[in-house]
Amino acid sequence: MKSPTDGIRIFIVEDDLLFAKTIRYILTLNPDHEVYVCKNGKECLDLLHLNPHIVSLDYSLPDMTGDDVLKRIKAHNPDIGVIILSGQQDVATAVGLLQKGADDYLTKDEANKERLFNIVEKLKKRIFLQKEVETLKEELSERYQSNENMKGNSPAMQQVFKLLEKAAKSNITVSITGETGTGKEVLAKSIHYSSSRKKAKLVAINVSAIPKDLLESELFGHEKGAFTGAATRKLGKFELANNGTLFLDEIGEMDIHLQSKLLRAIQEREVTRIGGTESIKFDARIVVATHRNLSDLVEKGKFREDLYYRLLGLPIHLPPLRHRGNDVLVLAKFFLNMTTKENKLKAMKLGQTAKDKLLSYSFPGNIRELKAIIELATIMCNGKTIQREDLQFNSPKKVSNFFLEKMTLREYNIKIVRHYLEKHDESIPVVAKILGIGKTTIYRMLKEDEELTRNQP
Amino acid sequence: MNLALDLTYLNTISEGDKEFINDILNTFLEEMPKDMEQMSSAIEKNDNVLVGKMAHKVKATLHLLGLEELKSLALKIEQTAKENQEHPEIQHWAKDLIAYMDKVYPNIQAAL
Known part of the structure; x- marks a missing residue:
């Protein structure tokens, strides 16, 4: 169900x-x-897919009984609040519908403003409470996962943990940088849930995922009728994050014109909804993240310098996974346990060949890629131990990371040959010509490789 | 039969919003003749169940415009049709309702 804060x-x-x-x-x-x-x-x-929060239902309809419609509404979503409207003489039937799941009833003669508002407000309170409970449950689960996901013993991560602690103890703006998939959002969650603001909301918004024209309304909210399609008042993310944390992911992608409005909001600590006149104060810690180099964007004129300094606050850089040494194995084991539990699979462990393969890979997609590799490996693995061949590296960036893998010259040679064979329909004469070697050399290399693979433990 | 409009209810809820009240009155002029037509057709077909349903449908509208005596007549038709659809007076009352309604339309026009 859509959040009540977006309108009822x-x-x-x-x-x-x-x-x-x-x-x-x-x-x-x-x-x-x-x-x-x-x-x-x-x-x-027919319109139930729009997920109403409340339905005011006439007891006596031309095509169906109120009873039938009520049943179908509650079957679609039992949380929808249903008010039965009936004539005075039908009260007994309307009251009977309360036992069948209706939430309240009102006779048409009594349907004045106060009565109707009272009933609707009562239902709204219930919906807000339900939503609050759901949000708290989600946040609790996310908090657990966030803390669990922040794993690593490498010196680079130890430095991150130190800064996380400092961030958690203060209200300073935090700017997180790091390649895609290094865990910037997980770090933002960890900062929030380790801070004194943890009882309030962490509101996250990915700037790059929202069309430019909608972002302003998402951040600052809008009043009813502010523009075509603004059917109700909408609260912006700044308001929703009040007393909590606002996480602006991929801040480097923000349109330069909106940046000035963001700067003003952060400086003044107040926002004005689109189409509104009232200044609304907010108290939220700002955490921003980007995979880009913001100072480069400033130099190119794509990011405001004043906003850059305003957001810099406490900078935390998340290292790429390839610079985190054995953290790869720590995280791989964590994802392995998590995946097998979530999918109710038998417990699995990483074999030595799999560990070696993981340690020799460069993970251009970082932790996100590692997680996907491990999830796939649990499916590919036939036994209890994940082996080298169960790990499939499908990153589109893998060719550029060719030289980062630890291999012998023989292994490099065979990899080059196999790459060209795959590219040229396994045609040995064509590949021999391209690589400037004899066909027999290729046959010999392939035979040796097969023998070596067969004899591997 | 008192056929004078009493717009107190509409004025109260809308705090005298003339645009809203006019919209309601215009809707009445558009919708009520259709409902009365259906009631008339039900009388011709001797379908007292439908006569009762149509009476039920217009009842709340009559209340909105303060036409309480007409509303009571509609209620009587509805309840009687529900209890005994063979009741000899149902169609007579329904014809009365239609006739009274014809006299209400000029009052609505005048209020616009």
Whole structure:
């Protein structure tokens, strides 16, 4: 269900258009309400994919009974609040529907503003509470995972842990840099959940994942009617992160025009919703992350220098996995245990050949790639021990990392030959010509390699 | 039969929003003749169940416009049709309702 902070979606299921218009008028007096009118039961059921939070249901519809519609709504999502609207003489039936899952009832004669608002507000409170519980559960689980995921014994990571501790003890803005897949978001979560703000929300937004035109509204929110499509008031991420942490991922991708607005918000510690006039104060720690070099972007004029210094705060650089030595194995074991548990597989361990292969690989996709490799290996592995051949490196960047792998000259030679054979439909004459060697040399190399592979433990 | 409109309810909820009230009155002028047409057709077909359903449908609308006596008539039709669809007076009352409604339309026009 859509977050209640984004607006409350209410369906009015009513065949009497006049009455429906009146109820809609009352409910839309609150700008947070997004109200739809359905003139019969079928129309309501057809629109349930829009996930209403509340349905005001006329007990007596032309095509279906209120009982039928109620059952179908609750089967779709039992959390949808249903208010039965009935005539005075149908109260007994309406009350009967309360036992079947309806949340409240109202006679049409009594459907005045106060009564209707009271019922809707009561349901909204319940929805907010449910949402709060869900969010807390999710956050608890994320917190557990975040702390668990921050693993590593390498000196580079020990330095990261020291800075994490300093960040957690203060309110300073933190700027995280590191290649894609090094765990920038995990670090941001760890900072939040280790800080005094951990009881409030961590609100994350990936700047590069949101179209330029929508980002402003996502960050600062908007008032109802601020632009076409702004059907309800929407709170921005700054407001939602109040007392907590706002994590702006891929900050380097932000449009230069929006950067000035971001700078103003961070400097003034207040935002104004699009289409609004009220300045809204917020108190949130800002954590930003990027895989780019922001100072380069400043030099190229793509990132504001004043914003750069404002966001720099405590810089933490996450090292690429290839610079973290044995952390590869620590993380591989962690992901192996996690994957087997999650998929209810038997316990597995890493064989020596697999460990050697992992240690000799450069992981251009960093931890994210390692996790994917281990997940696939648990599927490929036929026994309890992951072997070299169970690990498949499919990174599109692997050719550029060719020389980072630890191999003997013979292994390099065979790798080159196999690469060209694969590229040229296994044609030995063509590859021999390209590489300037004899065909017999290629046959001999392939035969030797097969024998060596067969004799490997 | 008192057929004078009482817009207190609409004025109260909308705090005198003339645009909203006019929209409701115009909707009444568009929708009610269709409902009365259906009721008339149900009478012709001797379908008292449908007569009762149509009476139910217009009841809340009549309440919104403060037409309480007409609403009571609609309620009587609905309840009687529910309890005994063979009741000899149902169609007579329904015809009365339709006739009264014709007299309400000019009052609505005047309120616009």
